[in-house]
Amino acid sequence: MAWVNxxxxxxxxxxxxxxxxxxxxxxFGVMKVVNLAHGDLAVVAGYIAVGVIAVxxxxxxxxxxxxxxxxxxxxxxxxxxxxxxxxxxxELTTLIVTFGLSxxxxxxxxxxxxxxxxxxxxxxxxxTASFSIGSQITIAWLDLGIFVLAVIVLLGxxxxxxxxxxxxxxxxxxxxxxxxxxxxxxxxxxxxxxxxIAFGTVAIAGICEGMITTISPTLGTDTILLxxxxxxxxxxxxxxxxxxxxxxxxxxxxxxxxxxxxxxxxLAGYAVFLLVLVIRPQGLVSQGAQ
Amino acid sequence: MSNxxxxxxxxxxxxxxxxxxxxxxxxxxxxxxxxxxxVYALIGANGAGKSTLLRTIAGxxxxxxxxxxxxxxxVTGLRPERRATAGIVMVPEGxxxxxxxxxxxxxxxxxxxxxxxxxxIERVYELFPWMKERRGQRAAQMSGGEQQxxxxxxxxxxxxxxLLLDELSLGLAPVIVQRIxxxxxxxxxxxxxxxxxxxxxxxxxxxxxxxxxxxEGHTTLExxxxxxxxxxxxxxxxxxxxxxxxxxxxxMPSSRAY
Amino acid sequence: xxxxxxxTIRSSEPAFKVTRSRRxxxxxGIGAIAAIVVLFAFPYYxxxxxxxxxxxxLIVLTLASMWNLLAGYAGLVSVGQQAFFGLGAYFVLIxxxxxxxxxxxxxxxxxxxxxxxxxxxxxxxxxxxxxFAIATWVLASVVMLVxxxxxxxxxxxxxxxxxxxxxxxxxxxxxTYWAALIVAxxxxxxVYFLLRSRVGLVLTAIRDDERAARSSGVRVGLARLLxxxxxxxxxxxxxxxxxxxxxxVVPGTSGGVFSVQWTAxxxxxxxxxxxxxxxxxxVGTVVYMVLQQTLQSYNAWYLIVLGLVAIVIALFARRxxxxxxxxxxxxxxxxxxxxxxxxxxRRGRKRVPAHAAQ
Numbered sequence: 001m002a003w004v005n006x007x008x009x010x011x012x013x014x015x016x017x018x019x020x021x022x023x024x025x026x027x028f029g030v031m032k033v034v035n036l037a038h039g040d041l042a043v044v045a046g047y048i049a050v051g052v053i054a055v056x057x058x059x060x061x062x063x064x065x066x067x068x069x070x071x072x073x074x075x076x077x078x079x080x081x082x083x084x085x086x087x088x089x090x091e092l093t094t095l096i097v098t099f100g101l102s103x104x105x106x107x108x109x110x111x112x113x114x115x116x117x118x119x120x121x122x123x124x125x126x127x128t129a130s131f132s133i134g135s136q137i138t139i140a141w142l143d144l145g146i147f148v149l150a151v152i153v154l155l156g157x158x159x160x161x162x163x164x165x166x167x168x169x170x171x172x173x174x175x176x177x178x179x180x181x182x183x184x185x186x187x188x189x190x191x192x193x194x195x196x197i198a199f200g201t202v203a204i205a206g207i208c209e210g211m212i213t214t215i216s217p218t219l220g221t222d223t224i225l226l227x228x229x230x231x232x233x234x235x236x237x238x239x240x241x242x243x244x245x246x247x248x249x250x251x252x253x254x255x256x257x258x259x260x261x262x263x264x265x266x267l268a269g270y271a272v273f274l275l276v277l278v279i280r281p282q283g284l285v286s287q288g289a290q
Numbered sequence: 291m292s293n294x295x296x297x298x299x300x301x302x303x304x305x306x307x308x309x310x311x312x313x314x315x316x317x318x319x320x321x322x323x324x325x326x327x328x329v330y331a332l333i334g335a336n337g338a339g340k341s342t343l344l345r346t347i348a349g350x351x352x353x354x355x356x357x358x359x360x361x362x363x364x365v366t367g368l369r370p371e372r373r374a375t376a377g378i379v380m381v382p383e384g385x386x387x388x389x390x391x392x393x394x395x396x397x398x399x400x401x402x403x404x405x406x407x408x409x410x411i412e413r414v415y416e417l418f419p420w421m422k423e424r425r426g427q428r429a430a431q432m433s434g435g436e437q438q439x440x441x442x443x444x445x446x447x448x449x450x451x452x453l454l455l456d457e458l459s460l461g462l463a464p465v466i467v468q469r470i471x472x473x474x475x476x477x478x479x480x481x482x483x484x485x486x487x488x489x490x491x492x493x494x495x496x497x498x499x500x501x502x503x504x505x506e507g508h509t510t511l512e513x514x515x516x517x518x519x520x521x522x523x524x525x526x527x528x529x530x531x532x533x534x535x536x537x538x539x540x541x542m543p544s545s546r547a548y
Numbered sequence: 549x550x551x552x553x554x555x556t557i558r559s560s561e562p563a564f565k566v567t568r569s570r571r572x573x574x575x576x577g578i579g580a581i582a583a584i585v586v587l588f589a590f591p592y593y594x595x596x597x598x599x600x601x602x603x604x605x606l607i608v609l610t611l612a613s614m615w616n617l618l619a620g621y622a623g624l625v626s627v628g629q630q631a632f633f634g635l636g637a638y639f640v641l642i643x644x645x646x647x648x649x650x651x652x653x654x655x656x657x658x659x660x661x662x663x664x665x666x667x668x669x670x671x672x673x674x675x676x677x678x679x680f681a682i683a684t685w686v687l688a689s690v691v692m693l694v695x696x697x698x699x700x701x702x703x704x705x706x707x708x709x710x711x712x713x714x715x716x717x718x719x720x721x722x723x724t725y726w727a728a729l730i731v732a733x734x735x736x737x738x739v740y741f742l743l744r745s746r747v748g749l750v751l752t753a754i755r756d757d758e759r760a761a762r763s764s765g766v767r768v769g770l771a772r773l774l775x776x777x778x779x780x781x782x783x784x785x786x787x788x789x790x791x792x793x794x795x796x797v798v799p800g801t802s803g804g805v806f807s808v809q810w811t812a813x814x815x816x817x818x819x820x821x822x823x824x825x826x827x828x829x830x831v832g833t834v835v836y837m838v839l840q841q842t843l844q845s846y847n848a849w850y851l852i853v854l855g856l857v858a859i860v861i862a863l864f865a866r867r868x869x870x871x872x873x874x875x876x877x878x879x880x881x882x883x884x885x886x887x888x889x890x891x892x893x894r895r896g897r898k899r900v901p902a903h904a905a906q
Binding site for chain 2: 168174178182187
Binding site: 028032033034036082085086089091092093094095096097099100101103104107108110111115218221222225226229230233263264266267270273274277278281 | 619623625627671672674675677678679681682683685686689690693694696697801802808809812815816819823848849851852854855856858859862863866
């Protein structure tokens with residue numbers, strides 16, 4: 001039935017939304033920075049992948065590790081320089097700086113790549129390949145693969161934060177910056193690591209987006225940033241699985257809305273977002289105060 | 291002035307420290323010297339500047355003027371995390387554990403940038419046996435006394451040379467405070483020097499080898515517990531003077547009685 | 549802008565005085581009126597091309613004043629003001645489609661946008677700074693999506709503005725210009741008088757120490773709501789002017805009335821010019837216009853440069869161009885604060901006599 005297919009599709013899309021969102025959530029949780037350029041970073045990663053493919057002709061999936069490393073380095077450097085400078089000057093400055101970065105990135109991309117959208121070719125057969133459950137339900141391999149990838153990344157991130165030394169430091173700095181200094185941690189460096197992770201994860205998401213559909217210069221602020229934010233709000237800050245839940249709910253809401261009326265797709269998602277904002281602003285899986 | 295019988299070099303030297311909180315002058319030219327092996331207590335009423343002094347030594351405040359020397363090095367401009375890795379580690383006022391981390395994770399963070407030395411997480415568990423079973427508990431769920439012990443443990447695993455203790459007794463029942471201070475000898479015998487801030491004067495007098503009293507950013511008394519009388523301490527603490535006698539050369543005391 | 553000496557004590561002893569500014573700003577009041585008169589006369593001796601550019605500038609000036617009010621005085625960083633800008637355009641379009649002249653529609657746009665601000669405020673009022681910013685962006689997107697559903701007003705492709713055909717182009721240009729000028733003057737004037745009033749005092753108290761203000765009984769939420777509504781109204785009026793200027797209303801995020809580009813322009817103008825001062829947005833708009841004109845042939849470059857300059861100023865010259873000047877020379881063309889004078893203290897070049905009344 002069309003409805004079941006739609007809901008399944010929504011769940012799978014939700015995984016990608018969660019992947020978009022986890023970096024935004026991380027940067028806010030650790031540094032209290034709302035990165036308004038977050039969505040645009042995904043698009044940048046997509047365009048870098050386009051460039052890498054154009055030069056090296058490597059398969060799309062191989063570009064992921066390359067671009068992720070590159071974006072992580074960019075994230076660390078940008079954090080230690082510009083964003084750290086903004087943080088030390090206050091929240092307003094941080095918003096202005098990230099907003100400025102967003103505008104610069106979007107318009108820069110538009111200048112160099114035109115406003116047209118691009119896709120990352122995965123090979124036609126792969127895109128349309130699908131399997132069936134029973135006689136009514138069809139799932140595209142690519143969509144499922146991306147969902148699995150998203151879950152793996154989130155799982156890996158959660159394990160990293162729980163078990164590794166830097167994961168602990170990130171959580172400690174997020175809890176109490178001063179106290180972490182007293183234990184010998186340079187919080188600026190830890191911020192940089194967190195930013196690198198945020199940039200890296202959103203890069204994976206951006207490339208995936210390019211594989212499923214297309215990317216364009218304004219996609220970052222047209223949808224990605226807003227979807228990521230909505231996922232975080234619905235799911236609740238401070239929990240990666242909450243973010244996954246938020247993404248899935250958003251995806252399902254959009255899919256259901258699209259079933260009723262194709263032009264209601266985004267609105268349906270935002271309606272759920274507004275509902276959660278009004279009724280339970282701390283999110284569905286809250287870990288305490290916002 | 292007290293006699294320092296060691297003859298060795300001072301471990302920590304603060305000279306003429308002036309510290310402001312915005313417009314307010316919190317410390318007006320404070321000096322102190324701490325020798326290895328001492329338990330140096332800073333006492334004084336609320337707002338005297340004791341915690342400010344400790345936080346400045348730890349690097350969390352920038353002095354307006356004055357200098358801080360550690361082991362012969364000028365560390366006045368050093369960032370707090372660099373001081374910690376150099377061996378100046380503070381247990382901050384109010385414990386300040388990482389609430390979302392477990393007991394053991396708090397200790398692990400403390401040991402992340404630790405110097406080489408005798409203190410390990412295992413040794414902290416020996417000092418506070420109750421911690422071993424509760425190692426997986428979230429720090430936020432522990433009582434005040436337990437948190438204080440964990441905070442001390444977190445500082446110890448960094449293997450400091452100078453341990454700064456800021457208001458250990460704050461908000462804790464006297465019995466708990468006693469128990470916590472009972473671990474002090476174990477700390478000292480591992481070669482750590484202690485500089486502590488304490489509002490509870492009798493507690494300070496019990497453990498200190500030297501003490502210094504602050505009042506409104508000035509030093510009003512300095513010496514060993516053996517040298518000073520109770521009346522002197524009270525007078526220095528409250529800033530009470532009997533008529534014309536100046537309490538401390540150069541200091542104009544207030545004539546308020548508290 | 550005349551002086552307002554708050555207290556006067558008739559006695560033989562000199563008294564403390566409280567005034568609204570350091571210098572006698574009567575001259576700046578006259579200067580402002582003169583400037584407005586000059587600006588009004590523009591269409592008579594300047595070509596329509598230049599007038600069109602001025603209209604653009606006046607729109608951005610109005611928007612910048614509103615954004616400054618929000619962010620600089622009420623601490624509300626909104627990245628979604630394009631919602632009200634667009635709503636204003638539609639509040640001119642829809643009445644025009646039913647026979648009401650767009651000139652009157654401007655009034656409807658102002659009020660309508662202000663009214664729309666109320667439910668939107670209710671949704672985002674409790675959010676902290678960063679969350680508030682993105683939430684306003686989401687709301688703008690929602691508003692746009694809803695409007696795009698309504699095909700009777702053009703849906704996603706836009707709709708031409710009726711009611712102005714039959715006017716001579718030169719006359720239309722002049723009227724458009726005057727409308728834009730009136731909107732801008734009212735916007736800046738409105739902000740000025742709002743900040744001089746009790747509300748302004750409340751906003752300063754909130755800015756300095758919100759918790760203290762709250763515990764003193766100051767209605768923080770109400771003041772912020774008022775500012776949000778006023779800013780929405782101002783942006784709505786500007787949107788109405790745009791509808792008249794373009795003779796059409798196109799939604800959509802690239803170049804349409806709901807484009808975040810408008811917010812970028814108003815925000816950057818304020819940051820560059822000087823946030824938290826009324827003069828700042830004026831200076832910032834001038835900078836924006838200069839950049840836009842010189843880089844126009846290079847498409848989106850002016851936005852890139854504008855963004856870069858804004859970032860640099862936010863990081864290294866936080867008070868903006870005007871703010872830096874203001875700090876050094878203590879000039880305030882629009883005095884909204886209070887100054888205390890000790891008895892006999894000189895102000896500017898005039899000596900204030902002890903028994904001064906006005």
